[in-house]
Amino acid sequence: MNSLGTRIRNLRKERKLTLEALAGDRLTKGMLSQIENDKAKPSMESLDYIAERLGVKASELLEEIAPSTIRHLLEQVEIFYAEIQLGDTKNLEQTIEMIKPYVEELPLSYEAGRLLYIYAVAQYQAGITTWESPLNRARFIFKEINLLSHWFETYVIQSAVFMEGRNYNMAYSCILQAKEEAEQENYQLDSRDAGKMAYYISIFQLAIGEYEAGKQLVKESIANAHKNQFYYYIDDMYRIAAFCAMVDNDFEQAEHLITKLEQYRVFVEQADVDAFIFTLRAHYYNNYTHDYKKALEEIERFRPLMDMGAIKFDKSLYYCEKGKSLYLLGRYEEAKEAFEHFTNIPSFILHPFDILGFNECFSYKALCYAHFGELTTAYEIAKMAYKDSQDLIDLPYKQKIEETYYSIKGQIDTV
Template identity: 65%
Template sequence: MDSLGTRIRALRKEQKLTLAELAGERLTKGMLSQIENDKAKPSMESLDYIAERLGVKASELLEQITPSTLRHLLEEVEILFTEVNRGDVENHLKIVEKIAPYVDEMPLSYEAGRLFYIYADAQYEAGLATWEAPLLQARAVFKEINLLSHWLMTYILQAVILAEKFQYQEAHHCFVQVEQEIEQENYRLDARYIAKLSYFMGVSLLAIGKHREGQQRIQEAIANAHRQQLYDHIDDLYRIGVYCAMIDGDFEQAEQMLTKLEQYRLFVEQVQVDAFTFMVRAHYYTNYVHDYQRGLEEVERFRPLMCDDSIRLDKNYYYAEKGKALYLLGRYAEAKETFQHFTTIPIFIQHPYDLLGLYECFAYKALCYTHFGELTTAYDLAKTAYQQSLIFTDIDLPYKQKIAEIYQTIKAHIDS
């Protein structure tokens, strides 16, 4: 950690002052040099004089972390944090190591709160179990300085982490806690963050099996977004609306939501929105309308986008939906070749609806191997998909039922 002398020298150079200019009439150049090199300690009178000439408070010079030091650290860390990818343990560890020396002396400021937030996120991504403490520190700092939007984001990060660990009830409780505190303390959040909270509350309700309540929250969030012209998460909201309608068998509502999603896609002209739109339409036609050819055509609209690094949908999504459509079309050899490229669940997928949909694709992959007589491989795939589906004890979706059906069919085939 920087010494007093080092901090004085850094501020002097930052302000492009020479030793003589900072020393002025009350200090000698030699004495100031000794102070900067920690060979002499200034009296409080001299420290006040130096601080005044540097345009800071003497207390800031005495702090182990000056505002400028913290500001520079945050600027550096923000760049690293923006560039690092999910699952990149090594580079997240570098961020942790860069922030770690400062955490015990953080002042009450935005920079400190933001550094605590990044420190928590980086610790989690690096596989460290100590992420929660700095996240709570970030929350406390943002609340104290009345940055409620950032305060809310600490709850969202905590809920996302818990959801990745399949702790959906605990994740939902984060948003319940937020709503209770907002009401009790009469907080006034910006409308954009109220909309964000509504979106996450709806998603979390669906994740714990409260389908009707979650669906209602999503519909309210969509209506509010249009009323206030706030379009954060609007494409996500439309997609969730499609899923809820599909599950309910309300295909008229599903078509309406798909139409709105398509209109939004054409309006924003964003590759990521295109990708998600194509895949949800493919899923709709294959799983619910049973128009497998149309489902395959929608999947193929995604294919040209696969080499675009800006989208979160990875190739596993493409091969999962394409393999399923080909299998259901009876094009088994093509389905098998396609399914060989579907090997894992994308790292960003964490909601039960999405996960169960992909586990169902693994079950169809098992059926494909069964068709070619590769029963051991088929059984292993079906069993894994079935066991993973059992994690979601609060969820009862068509995907879960289909996975169980395929597993029992393949198991019976082997037993016989």
């Protein structure tokens, strides 16, 4: 870190002052030179004088890192970090190296908290296990300077990490900790953050099997979103509520919620929301109304978006539901061709509802291969889906996954 003398010299040069100009009538040019070269220490009176002429506070000169340095560093880091793509370990490590020399001496400020937040997230994304410590420091700083949105965001990212590891109970506990602290300290979260908190609590409740509580909170969150005109995550909430209605066999409500999602799509004009609607309707027709032709029509509406590169979604969302539709229509050759493009669950799929839906599609893929007598391949696919679903909550999809696995296993055993 820069010494006091170096900080004075750097600020003087930034302001294009000569030694003589900064020294003024209270210091000699020689004395100021000695201070800048750390050969002499200024008195507090002299330090106040130097700080005044530099246009800063004396406390800023005494800090290990000047606020201007931190601001400049954050500007550089934000620009660089925003360009990093998922899985870009090299540039994540470069981001970490940019921040690392300053970490231990960061003061209590927004810039410091933001740098620690980015440092923590970059460490996690790069596979470095020490990410929690800087995240906790960022949380403390944001709390102390009353930046509650940023404080809450540290809990969101931590719960997301737990969810990525399918540790849904820990993710739920993390968000509950934020809720309890906010209530105990009487934090006044704005409507946006209050809505986000309710959203995360509801999806984690559904993830751990607190089905009725989660479903009710989603319903309340949708009502509050309209009341407060806060539509963050509204597409997700409609989709989750529609899934719940399907599971409950309340098809009138499912249709209503999908229609509401379509109305929201007209409002925002986002291709991502279109993709949600097409796959949701295809799933609805395949699994619940058994209108496989309609399901195929809906999923084919997805294809132009994918071909144009208008959406970021993995192609698996298209091919898994298309393969299922074709299989259920008895068009086995076409189903197999579609399923060959469906090889994995996309990395952004984290919720048990979605994971089980994908694994059910893998079960249909296994049945398709079994239809062509490729039992070994069919068995490996069915086993993968079965094992991947065992620790997740019970939903109707799980029954199909288990039935398929044991059916194909039985065929293998009798050969």
